[in-house]
Amino acid sequence: MTANFCNNCGHAVEHRVPDGDHLPRAICPACSHIQYFNPRVIVGVVPEWEDGRILMCRRNIEPRRGLWTFPAGFMELDETTAQGAAREAMEESQADVDVHSLLAVIDVPYVSQVYMVHRGRMRSPHHGPTPESSETRLMTEAEIPWDEIAFPTVWHSLKYFFADRAAGTPQIHTLSLSRKSRDPRHQEVSTGEPLSSF
Amino acid sequence: MTANFCNNCGHAVEHRVPDGDHLPRAICPACSHIQYFNPRVIVGVVPEWEDGRILMCRRNIEPRRGLWTFPAGFMELDETTAQGAAREAMEESQADVDVHSLLAVIDVPYVSQVYMVHRGRMRSPHHGPTPESSETRLMTEAEIPWDEIAFPTVWHSLKYFFADRAAGTPQIHTLSLSRKSRDPRHQEVSTGEPLSSF
Numbered sequence: 001m002t003a004n005f006c007n008n009c010g011h012a013v014e015h016r017v018p019d020g021d022h023l024p025r026a027i028c029p030a031c032s033h034i035q036y037f038n039p040r041v042i043v044g045v046v047p048e049w050e051d052g053r054i055l056m057c058r059r060n061i062e063p064r065r066g067l068w069t070f071p072a073g074f075m076e077l078d079e080t081t082a083q084g085a086a087r088e089a090m091e092e093s094q095a096d097v098d099v100h101s102l103l104a105v106i107d108v109p110y111v112s113q114v115y116m117v118h119r120g121r122m123r124s125p126h127h128g129p130t131p132e133s134s135e136t137r138l139m140t141e142a143e144i145p146w147d148e149i150a151f152p153t154v155w156h157s158l159k160y161f162f163a164d165r166a167a168g169t170p171q172i173h174t175l176s177l178s179r180k181s182r183d184p185r186h187q188e189v190s191t192g193e194p195l196s197s198f
Numbered sequence: 199m200t201a202n203f204c205n206n207c208g209h210a211v212e213h214r215v216p217d218g219d220h221l222p223r224a225i226c227p228a229c230s231h232i233q234y235f236n237p238r239v240i241v242g243v244v245p246e247w248e249d250g251r252i253l254m255c256r257r258n259i260e261p262r263r264g265l266w267t268f269p270a271g272f273m274e275l276d277e278t279t280a281q282g283a284a285r286e287a288m289e290e291s292q293a294d295v296d297v298h299s300l301l302a303v304i305d306v307p308y309v310s311q312v313y314m315v316h317r318g319r320m321r322s323p324h325h326g327p328t329p330e331s332s333e334t335r336l337m338t339e340a341e342i343p344w345d346e347i348a349f350p351t352v353w354h355s356l357k358y359f360f361a362d363r364a365a366g367t368p369q370i371h372t373l374s375l376s377r378k379s380r381d382p383r384h385q386e387v388s389t390g391e392p393l394s395s396f
């Protein structure tokens with residue numbers, strides 16, 4: 001992830017370590033603007049209906065089209081992580097969700113992402129398909145398709161959610177995923193630039 | 199935060215909502231590249247020496263030069279939040295810190311930042327000034343200069359740290375800061391683009 005041209009003035013950039021910095025950056029020799037590239041936050045929520053079922057979405061977009069997830073996507077400017085999670089729930093599943101507590105913080109360094117997954121309560125039973133989700137479905141724990149989960153972050157978050165609920169002790173879980181330690185079928189994939197892929 | 203020119207090909211960008219998206223983005227009409235701007239993660243650590251004192255740094259850079267903080271700065275690509283916090287400790291205070299647990303997740307939506315603050319143990323008593331810190335000092339709780347803390351995120355994190363330690367129950371705290379609810383002297387300030395300001 002870097003830049004060829006200055007996004008301020010359009011001049012070709014140079015890559016070098018700025019004074020007082022420690023890593024090479026994309027620096028504009030014409031206007032001195034520096035472009036930084038930093039990890040991105042993915043905000044998600046496990047939406048729970050009052051009968052205990054949770055809302056799952058079948059991905060209608062790459063990567064992992066056809067596999068299942070709860071609503072999650074890239075955090076936007078000017079919002080909190082909880083606001084972002086509620087926005088994603090509406091965009092991906094039409095669900096109005098009260099996002100109420102943090103469930104898991106998961107580092108995915110090999111794609112420079114941090115997942116912040118929340119618990120949420122559906123304010124109404126309404127949900128439905130969207131451009132991002134070909135199908136949305138309320139599921140009991142027994143109905144979760146564990147072998148068809150889109151990402152390991154989602155898989156781990158769901159395990160945390162159900163374990164905490166069974167124990168009656170909601171917690172905030174932290175986890176770092178490493179590429180090497182996972183079954184290749186369960187690798188996170190870099191989504192590159194397109195935000196819309198989440 | 200936006201772009202005037204494409205950082206891929208240098209052409210002037212247009213600002214419009216891409217197909218399937220929901221917010222205006224900087225789109226290149228020449229090469230179709232889209233530039234996204236997302237919130238940034240600030241990783242920090244409260245470094246504790248074996249006698250219970252914690253390591254504080256006096257900021258040598260704007261904003262809030264001269265005020266006190268624990269090591270914290272922008273998370274970089276390809277690292278975990280804990281790795282980033284350890285890196286910041288070394289860069290800002292020369293301290294070798296074993297970052298071992300998450301202490302606080304703090305949303306600061308009005309500057310599009312998320313703080314991830316950790317607890318850490320200093321592996322040696324060594325610490326010292328750096329370009330970013332004019333002075334570093336091990337402090338007891340009674341010595342913390344509460345009226346000279348650089349940012350409310352730092353102030354709240356320190357309060358959480360000492361409260362948990364007194365109670366013997368380390369937790370992960372979550373907080374959203376709102377501009378309106380804070381004393382103006384304790385406002386976060388937007389640092390704009392320069393990463394080195396943290």
Ligand SMILES: [Zn+2]
Pocket residue numbers: 006007008009010011028029030031032033
């Ligand atoms: Zn420029």
Ligand SMILES: [Zn+2]
Pocket residue numbers: 204205206207208209226227228229230231
């Ligand atoms: Zn272009």
